Amino acid sequence: MYDEEHILRIEDLKVEFPISIGTVRAVNGVDLELVRGEVMGLVGESGCGKSTLGFSILRLLRPPGRISGGRIIYNGHDIVQMGQEELLALRGSKIAMIFQDPLTSLNPLFSIGEHFVETLRAHEKGISKKDALERSEKVLESLGIAGERLREYPHQMSGGMRQRIMIGLALILNPDLLIADEPTTALDVIVEAQFLDLLDDLRKQYNLTIILITHNLGNVAQLADRITVMYGGTIAEVGPAQSIFDEPLHPYTQGLLASIPNIKLDQPELKTMPGSPPDLVDPPAGCVFHPRCPYVMDICTKERPPVFARNGHRMSCWLYR
Ligand SMILES: Nc1ncnc2c1ncn2[C@@H]1O[C@H](COP(=O)(O)OP(=O)(O)OP(=O)(O)O)[C@@H](O)[C@H]1O
Ligand SMILES: [Mg+2]
Numbered sequence: 001m002y003d004e005e006h007i008l009r010i011e012d013l014k015v016e017f018p019i020s021i022g023t024v025r026a027v028n029g030v031d032l033e034l035v036r037g038e039v040m041g042l043v044g045e046s047g048c049g050k051s052t053l054g055f056s057i058l059r060l061l062r063p064p065g066r067i068s069g070g071r072i073i074y075n076g077h078d079i080v081q082m083g084q085e086e087l088l089a090l091r092g093s094k095i096a097m098i099f100q101d102p103l104t105s106l107n108p109l110f111s112i113g114e115h116f117v118e119t120l121r122a123h124e125k126g127i128s129k130k131d132a133l134e135r136s137e138k139v140l141e142s143l144g145i146a147g148e149r150l151r152e153y154p155h156q157m158s159g160g161m162r163q164r165i166m167i168g169l170a171l172i173l174n175p176d177l178l179i180a181d182e183p184t185t186a187l188d189v190i191v192e193a194q195f196l197d198l199l200d201d202l203r204k205q206y207n208l209t210i211i212l213i214t215h216n217l218g219n220v221a222q223l224a225d226r227i228t229v230m231y232g233g234t235i236a237e238v239g240p241a242q243s244i245f246d247e248p249l250h251p252y253t254q255g256l257l258a259s260i261p262n263i264k265l266d267q268p269e270l271k272t273m274p275g276s277p278p279d280l281v282d283p284p285a286g287c288v289f290h291p292r293c294p295y296v297m298d299i300c301t302k303e304r305p306p307v308f309a310r311n312g313h314r315m316s317c318w319l320y321r
Helices: 050-057 084-090 112-123 129-142 147-151 159-171 189-206 217-223 241-246 251-258
Strands: 006-019 022-035 039-043 066-074 095-098 177-181 209-213 226-231 234-240 307-310 313-316
Touching (some): 006 050, 022 050, 022 209, 022 234, 039 050, 039 217, 050 066, 050 209, 095 159, 112 129, 112 159, 159 189, 189 209, 189 217, 209 217, 226 241, 226 251, 234 241, 234 251
Parallel strands (some): 039 209, 039 226, 095 177, 177 209
Antiparallel strands (some): 006 066, 234 313, 307 313
């Protein structure tokens, strides 16, 4: 199952959250391949399952969330089947994740240096404090932060600085896949732009593959090679970033882009389109988007669309049958 080009292959992934009134099908049969070295933008309205997909790649779903089916093949190994020990080795050192809010992820009682030393020691038991600090300094400096700031504490740093620290902690073990979930939400627009430039530099420097989860289509336009559009726990469309913007093929992608006044003018948030996102406890039959789709046909209400290919995009939509 190993192949050189793809660092990660997700096959028919299903994730559910059992709740009192039923089961939330947060990820409902997702197939996705990541090409080594690419930046994949993952977009879609709130609640469509982006974070759940990101968390399941690292098996970090909080109970009662669970993977109920499918495979996540990373370098030939199925993450869904991994035992605890293998998972711990994978997290951080091979696949790292950064989250929305850097302040809650840093411990106010520990200096920045202590955060780095702890992270390194969790994976490289024998490493000396001196070596750990030296390596941390190098990473900080590659992020444009002076090494002596390792002595400082999280509250002494600005939001942008803390976000860089989070990236540093994610990179210190040299992962090859970085999952960034809304990494710029806590930043102002200028710091955000700098941060995205930095991410772009780092991907080259560290040869990273990145999944960039975001509400902000401006971010993906700037950084992503390809874009995956999610809707209601499924993938609506995948394609090269520029082509998704220029010629969206799935009606949901079209609606999403049309609801943005002018993407080049500012950094627009995704706005919702008419109708509301599906109830994931009781999703519509057939295509999950059919109740909102302007082109709905009879078959859409009955059968779930398979994936069709057109113009380098892949759409789950009966229009392209
Ligand atoms: N712990 C949980 N218990 C029950 N339902 C959950 C839980 N976590 C997520 N969900 C549900 O799973 C679905 C997907 O949520 P998820 O957080 O993955 O969406 P998202 O695309 O990341 O949204 P956002 O853009 O708001 O971050 C939603 O319907 C959400 O309500
Ligand atoms: Mg999310």
